[in-house]
Amino acid sequence: MNTIIVKTPVTRHLGELFSKNGLSKKTVVLFDENTRNLFGSELLDLLTEQGFQWLDLVVPAKETSKSFNTANKLYGKMILADVDRSWNLLAVGGGVVGDLGGFIAASYYRGIPIIQLPTTLLAMTDSSIGGKVAINHPLGKNLIGFFHLPRLVLIDPAYLKTLPMREIHAGMAEVVKYGFIADRDFLFRLDRHFSEIIALEEPFVTDAIRRSAEIKSDVVEKDFREESGLRATLNFGHTFAHGLEKLADYRYLRHGEAVTIGMVCALSLSHGLGYLNREELDQGVRILRKFRFPHGLVQRRFLGESSESLLEYMLSDKKKLDRKLRFVLLKSLGSAFLLEETVEDHHVLKAITEAKELFKKALAC
Amino acid sequence: MNTIIVKTPVTRHLGELFSKNGLSKKTVVLFDENTRNLFGSELLDLLTEQGFQWLDLVVPAKETSKSFNTANKLYGKMILADVDRSWNLLAVGGGVVGDLGGFIAASYYRGIPIIQLPTTLLAMTDSSIGGKVAINHPLGKNLIGFFHLPRLVLIDPAYLKTLPMREIHAGMAEVVKYGFIADRDFLFRLDRHFSEIIALEEPFVTDAIRRSAEIKSDVVEKDFREESGLRATLNFGHTFAHGLEKLADYRYLRHGEAVTIGMVCALSLSHGLGYLNREELDQGVRILRKFRFPHGLVQRRFLGESSESLLEYMLSDKKKLDRKLRFVLLKSLGSAFLLEETVEDHHVLKAITEAKELFKKALAC
Ligand SMILES: NC(=O)c1ccc[n+]([C@@H]2O[C@H](COP(=O)([O-])OP(=O)(O)OC[C@H]3O[C@@H](n4cnc5c(N)ncnc54)[C@H](O)[C@@H]3O)[C@@H](O)[C@H]2O)c1
Ligand SMILES: NC(=O)c1ccc[n+]([C@@H]2O[C@H](COP(=O)([O-])OP(=O)(O)OC[C@H]3O[C@@H](n4cnc5c(N)ncnc54)[C@H](O)[C@@H]3O)[C@@H](O)[C@H]2O)c1
Ligand SMILES: [Zn+2]
Ligand SMILES: [Zn+2]
Numbered sequence: 001m002n003t004i005i006v007k008t009p010v011t012r013h014l015g016e017l018f019s020k021n022g023l024s025k026k027t028v029v030l031f032d033e034n035t036r037n038l039f040g041s042e043l044l045d046l047l048t049e050q051g052f053q054w055l056d057l058v059v060p061a062k063e064t065s066k067s068f069n070t071a072n073k074l075y076g077k078m079i080l081a082d083v084d085r086s087w088n089l090l091a092v093g094g095g096v097v098g099d100l101g102g103f104i105a106a107s108y109y110r111g112i113p114i115i116q117l118p119t120t121l122l123a124m125t126d127s128s129i130g131g132k133v134a135i136n137h138p139l140g141k142n143l144i145g146f147f148h149l150p151r152l153v154l155i156d157p158a159y160l161k162t163l164p165m166r167e168i169h170a171g172m173a174e175v176v177k178y179g180f181i182a183d184r185d186f187l188f189r190l191d192r193h194f195s196e197i198i199a200l201e202e203p204f205v206t207d208a209i210r211r212s213a214e215i216k217s218d219v220v221e222k223d224f225r226e227e228s229g230l231r232a233t234l235n236f237g238h239t240f241a242h243g244l245e246k247l248a249d250y251r252y253l254r255h256g257e258a259v260t261i262g263m264v265c266a267l268s269l270s271h272g273l274g275y276l277n278r279e280e281l282d283q284g285v286r287i288l289r290k291f292r293f294p295h296g297l298v299q300r301r302f303l304g305e306s307s308e309s310l311l312e313y314m315l316s317d318k319k320k321l322d323r324k325l326r327f328v329l330l331k332s333l334g335s336a337f338l339l340e341e342t343v344e345d346h347h348v349l350k351a352i353t354e355a356k357e358l359f360k361k362a363l364a365c
Numbered sequence: 366m367n368t369i370i371v372k373t374p375v376t377r378h379l380g381e382l383f384s385k386n387g388l389s390k391k392t393v394v395l396f397d398e399n400t401r402n403l404f405g406s407e408l409l410d411l412l413t414e415q416g417f418q419w420l421d422l423v424v425p426a427k428e429t430s431k432s433f434n435t436a437n438k439l440y441g442k443m444i445l446a447d448v449d450r451s452w453n454l455l456a457v458g459g460g461v462v463g464d465l466g467g468f469i470a471a472s473y474y475r476g477i478p479i480i481q482l483p484t485t486l487l488a489m490t491d492s493s494i495g496g497k498v499a500i501n502h503p504l505g506k507n508l509i510g511f512f513h514l515p516r517l518v519l520i521d522p523a524y525l526k527t528l529p530m531r532e533i534h535a536g537m538a539e540v541v542k543y544g545f546i547a548d549r550d551f552l553f554r555l556d557r558h559f560s561e562i563i564a565l566e567e568p569f570v571t572d573a574i575r576r577s578a579e580i581k582s583d584v585v586e587k588d589f590r591e592e593s594g595l596r597a598t599l600n601f602g603h604t605f606a607h608g609l610e611k612l613a614d615y616r617y618l619r620h621g622e623a624v625t626i627g628m629v630c631a632l633s634l635s636h637g638l639g640y641l642n643r644e645e646l647d648q649g650v651r652i653l654r655k656f657r658f659p660h661g662l663v664q665r666r667f668l669g670e671s672s673e674s675l676l677e678y679m680l681s682d683k684k685k686l687d688r689k690l691r692f693v694l695l696k697s698l699g700s701a702f703l704l705e706e707t708v709e710d711h712h713v714l715k716a717i718t719e720a721k722e723l724f725k726k727a728l729a730c
Contacts (some may be wrong), residue, residue: 068433072502079504107472110497110510131476137437139444145475146511 003152004129004217010117010156012045015050015347021152023113025052026087028078029099032061035093035119038162043092055081061093061098066100066135068144074104088113088151094120094167095127099142102133106148113151119159121171125178125212127260128153130220141250147224155213157205160232168198170256172291173237175208177263178215180284181233184334186211191287198291229338236328236336237262240352243314248301257294261302264288264359269351273343276325280333281358289362303359307352311345367664368517369494369582371575373725375482375521376408386517388478390417391452392398393443395466397426400458400484403527406696420446424465426458428615431465431500433509441470443708453478453516459485459490459532464507467498471513471645478516484524486536487621490577495585506615512589520572520578533563535621535654540573542628543580545649546598549699551576556652563656594703601693601701604629605717608679613666622659624722626667629724634716635694638708645698645722668725672717676710 003021007013018025018337027047031040036058047054057074059065078087089112091101098116105114115130134145160168179187190197196204214232223230241262245253267284270276276284293299301312314325325348327339369387371376383390392412396405401423412419422439424430443452454477456466463481468478481493499510525533544552554572555562561569581599588595606627610618632649635641641649658664667675679690690713692704 068437072433075509076504077500079502079508105428107509107511109508110512134475137440139441143444143474144440144472146472158507365456 002214004155006155006157006206006213008156008158010045010154014047014154017152017154018115020180023088023115023151025050026083027052027054027115028083028087028089029054029056030074030089030091030093030097030104031056031058032065032093032097033058034061035097039092039119039159054198055083059097061096062138063096066103066142067095068135070100071104071107078108080105082110083108085109085112090115090117090247091115091128094118094123097143098123098128099133100135100152102131102148103145106146111148112146113150115154116150116154117154117339118293120163121160121168121209122174124157124209125153125171126174126216128155129213129216131174131224137264153213155209157200157202159208160200160205166254169199169292169294171258172198172255173256173259173263175212175313176287176291177234177236177259179287180214180263180330180333181336182219182235182334183211184207184332186215187287187333191290194290194363213279232326232338233328233336236330237264237266239314239325239327240265240310243310243316244302245308246313246316247305248298253294253298253301254263257298258293259296260288261359262292265351265355266328267330268355268358269327269343269348270331272347272351272354273329273339276330276332280330284330285309285358285362286331289365293359293363301361303356307349307356311348314348369520369578370517371520371522371571371578373523374522375519376411379519380417382517382519383480388453388516389451390478392417392419392480393448393452393454394419394421395439395456395458395469396421396423397456397462398423398459399426399432400462404457404484404524409479420448421443422491424462426461427460428501430461431468431507432651433500434729436463436469436472436500440473440704442578443469443473448473450474450477452635453480455482455486455614456493457482459483459488463493464497464499464510467496467513467515468500468510471498471511478511480519480592482516482519483520483670484532485528486525486574489520489522489525490536491539491581493520494578494581496557496589502605513655518578522565522567522574525565525570533565534657535564535619538624538628540620540623541652541656542599544599544652545628545695545698546601546693546701547580547584547699548576549697551580552652552698556655558682559655574712575656594705597691597703598693598701601695602629602631603673604679604690604692605630605720608675608681609667611678611681612670612675613663618659618663621651622663625653625656625659626663626720626724630716630720631693632695633720633723634692634708634713635696637716637719638694638704641695641697642695644697649695649698650723654730658724658728659728664724668721674723679713 044248071341089101089105091098103112118124118128131147131149133148134142138141193204197208237259239259244258267281271281328336329339330336378665454470456463470477483489483493496512497512498513499507502508544626558569562573602624609623632646635648635720688706694704695701
């Protein structure tokens with residue numbers, strides 16, 4: 001359903017890739033300020049060489065660019081440049097540019113094709129795949145959006161070379177997640193080749209990205225509308241992570257860092273409820289530790305708060321009358337499921353408390 | 366594809382209709398100020414009686430409500446009222462409420478079901494059917510939007526009783542249009558029963574609405590994405606009408622009034638290019654005349670401007686390099702097609718000039 005191409009350097013082949021996929025050579029290219037500075041001139045020159053007609057648009061490199069205001073300004077520029085339904089939109093950047101670009105493409109003239117050219121690890125392995133596009137509302141993240149599948153996802157791991165290390169680590173959380181939920185061999189491959197991957201060495205980094213993108217794409221294809229519970233397994237660790245992100249008011253921590261901590265909690269809950277044995281729990285925590293636990297403020301936020309207060313934040317966007325949390329658990333490393341039953345609060349609290357212990361113990365090693 | 370129910374009084378059956386169509390009884394009810402005043406209390410009481418949980422929202426009764434600003438305010442109210450993906454949205458009003466409601470439903474939490482309860486003739490026969498939903502951008506009407514099919518369209522002709530006569534006439538333009546493009550018998554039935562329909566007498570008015578809704582729905586089903594040219598036939602008369610609307614800066618004229626004039630031009634062009642014979646041209650103009658030609662300012666606008674200036678306005682949203690207009694023509698009364706070739710300007714000018722003559726002659730009768 002997603003046509004995903006992993007190739008270096010992918011931008012030399014845009015002309016043929018677009019033609020082969022029935023896309024016109026009239027393209028709105030959306031950047032954020034960083035990706036415009038880093039890759040803009042070269043990419044736009046290549047487009048010109050390859051016979052493209054393009055319009056380049058730039059937004060500030062921050063989460064607040066995913067807003068109605070920004071979208072409205074961009075629509076205006078597109079209208080004034082005579083962009084019509086024969087055009088498409090190429091989003092060059094991380095999840096912010098991808099989500100915003102997808103939102104605009106989904107709604108401009110009732111929809112033009114979106115092509116994703118992700119430049120962060122998170123975008124390559126997660127946000128660019130699956131067709132969820134959204135902007136934020138002042139009252140909540142990602143509330144306004146659509147399903148608008150990309151016509152092409154063009155992944156070139158070479159873009160990662162300029163990415164700050166913290167973004168690499170944050171992105172690795174989702175990569176490891178795919179191993180946990182769907183592919184035991186992959187998980188242990190990541191474990192074995194940790195240092196090569198983190199150093200962006202080939203073929204290890206491409207394997208990590210390709211397999212992640214494949215797993216996400218498979219899951220999405222089998223459960224596009226989130227009906228069977230399969231797509232929900234992509235949220236392994238995320239119920240805890242969202243609580244933590246709220247607790248920190250979305251500042252000082254990257255989503256991936258919250259997910260790493262959330263996965264420690266989810267492993268601990270899987271064990272606490274009797275689904276995952278002790279040995280696999282320890283192994284899981286060890287792998288997460290290897291790919292680096294978040295430190296500094298993030299770590300203090302997690303270890304410093306009471307388990308009760310984290311649970312409160314996890315529940316905070318639930319209705320007063322329906323305080324049910326849903327959890328994705330592991331049966332074994334490489335195999336996740338969505339638990340249908342409600343988990344009683346005391347189990348969740350216990351899992352958080354134990355996760356803190358595991359976290360501290362691992363750090364002490 | 367659209368489940369269309371034509372029934373009086375339809376609101377007594379909302380509970381069963383929703384259940385039968387797999388819709389939950391949690392509904393955001395969107396009105397404009399007029400429909401809220403006219404039908405709000407009764408409808409909301411009925412919903413309560415039938416076991417619904419509802420949230421009512423009201424927007425000003427004007428075209429400018431189809432904006433990002435209004436949408437953003439409504440999202441906010443929905444978020445604060447804990448509206449989630451288990452809810453749906455019921456739009457009660459004309460095309461403005463229907464388009465705005467559809468836009469919001471398409472984008473809230475990546476999409477909740479939309480149910481249309483149209484209360485204008487235009488909405489019953491046109492805007493509520495077919496899944497096009499949109500808001501306006503300061504630089505152009507309906508530019509931002511999606512395809513989001515309604516789960517149910519609930520048509521109750523009784524709502525028309527409070528509708529101003531001018532809106533009835535404007536709506537009739539599209540009704541007659543369906544006869545022209547797709548159903549000769551229907552066209553002559555409308556002709557025969559003109560006075561009963563315009564007086565909202567049964568069964569004539571219900572027949573007119575039902576058949577119109579059916580034709581639109583059939584056409585949309587066969588060509589949802591506007592690929593084959595079939596859906597384009599719904600734009601019979603509209604290329605001219607849009608020019609006229611622009612010329613009048615969208616003020617002082619209803620869309621349907623512009624469409625009536627546009628259809629006179631399109632009939633004249635069909636004849637001028639040799640597709641429609643003289644007798645059918647005259648018959649077509651006579652029927653349009655019967656259902657009332659717009660008068661006052663609108664008429665003066667059309668008759669007073671040069672044909673060249675109308676053509677300029679028709680071309681004004683086209684690219685400088687690609688000034689091609691596409692026309693829907695009639696082969697005979699009841700059978701339309703989209704002309705693939707470009708029509709030379711002098712043919713268009715001649716058609717406009719002749720349409721003015723036909724218009725004047727018909728008025729003189
Ligand atoms: N749609 C989905 O399914 C989905 C899934 C997960 C996350 N998201 C969204 O993704 C967003 C986060 O994405 P992100 O983590 O990629 O953040 P981001 O887009 O903000 O990028 C992070 C930073 O890296 C910079 N950057 C991007 N590429 C670079 C490169 N190659 N070299 C140097 N710097 C570079 C960016 O300018 C930015 O400053 C959030 O808004 C989140 O809601 C969406
Ligand atoms: N989505 C589509 O396919 C499509 C097709 C055609 C038109 N449209 C859109 O529809 C809109 C025009 O729709 P409209 O003509 O229904 O206008 P409208 O929604 O503005 O309604 C016209 C007026 O009638 C009032 N009204 C509504 N129902 C009434 C009733 N039963 N009794 C008394 N007053 C009533 C309204 O409050 C308003 O003042 C435009 O925005 C146009 O772009 C959309
Ligand atoms: Zn995530
Ligand atoms: Zn129309």
